[in-house]
Amino acid sequence: MPEYRPAGRFLGLDEAHSAPSAAAWVLPIAYEMTTSYSGGTKNGALAILDASAQVELYDSAVGCEAALRYGVHTLPILHPTLESPAAAMADITAAVSALPIAEKVLVTLGGEHALTPAVVRALAAHHPDLIVVQIDAHADLRDSFDGTPHSHACAMRRCLDYAPVIGLGIRSLCQEEVDFARSSERVTLIAAEQMHTDSQRRYLDQLRERLKGRSIYLTIDVDGLDPSVISATGTPEPGGLSWYDCLTLIEAICSSGQVIAFDCVELAPAYGAQASAFAAAKLVYKTLNQVMRARGALPR
Ligand SMILES: [Mn+2]
Numbered sequence: 179m180p181e182y183r184p185a186g187r188f189l190g191l192d193e194a195h196s197a198p199s200a201a202a203w204v205l206p207i208a209y210e211m212t213t214s215y216s217g218g219t220k221n222g223a224l225a226i227l228d229a230s231a232q233v234e235l236y237d238s239a240v241g242c243e244a245a246l247r248y249g250v251h252t253l254p255i256l257h258p259t260l261e262s263p264a265a266a267m268a269d270i271t272a273a274v275s276a277l278p279i280a281e282k283v284l285v286t287l288g289g290e291h292a293l294t295p296a297v298v299r300a301l302a303a304h305h306p307d308l309i310v311v312q313i314d315a316h317a318d319l320r321d322s323f324d325g326t327p328h329s330h331a332c333a334m335r336r337c338l339d340y341a342p343v344i345g346l347g348i349r350s351l352c353q354e355e356v357d358f359a360r361s362s363e364r365v366t367l368i369a370a371e372q373m374h375t376d377s378q379r380r381y382l383d384q385l386r387e388r389l390k391g392r393s394i395y396l397t398i399d400v401d402g403l404d405p406s407v408i409s410a411t412g413t414p415e416p417g418g419l420s421w422y423d424c425l426t427l428i429e430a431i432c433s434s435g436q437v438i439a440f441d442c443v444e445l446a447p448a449y450g451a452q453a454s455a456f457a458a459a460k461l462v463y464k465t466l467n468q469v470m471r472a473r474g475a476l477p478r
Contacts, residue, residue, distance in 0.1 A: 190231030200249030288443030410450025
């Protein structure tokens, strides 16, 4: 059975702006079971919530103190069962399915990346046109890893049971994943190197075309960004997205289709300075503002 424990409010908002009537709901999940290199993602959600209280509410990209207009309700931290990875996934899917969020934007804070398919599973049931957009260093397309199909290294492979996947910023994968991605029509990978060398950013046009009119689940693995931006993560990889490249990418995603939910995963606060947690918190807020602007909740 999942257990909930109290947490602080995202952005340190006051009671009036964090009531359940808010347009965005934040679900922190303290899940870590299959980490393969450095651990610590269990505390990622808490670190993002703590750091978020220091983020300025004014976002220059939308020109206002955005959260005060739409409101953000923060749920207590979900601790799924650690009986087995499969049981943890079932817990998370059940918890998300039980949330009354049909008209809201769900923001999930992890936790390890393995939790993403469990959330997608719950949401895909109500969004048959759902597409998953992944920002990540790793393809996460292995069919099984360390003896479980529910490893963080299999996160996108499991998402494919519910929706097609577009991976961005990818720069670490094995032969099995390369072969699988080439053979599957449901997977599109846009490599970090391709993005880096495409000075005209043509990949954004390709992305906009694919996302037009669709419901989107965006999953942000913090290792998609360069370690110079976020180093506190279990498996950091050189050559990642810059802060501004990432913001441009997210703006393009949010303005192309309708982002119904997104997550931010794999922050391992023990392995870096506060800068990483703060960057993750600010990225979550700025992403939420783009989602809300696309929904008409903020001025253009
Ligand atoms: Mn990753």
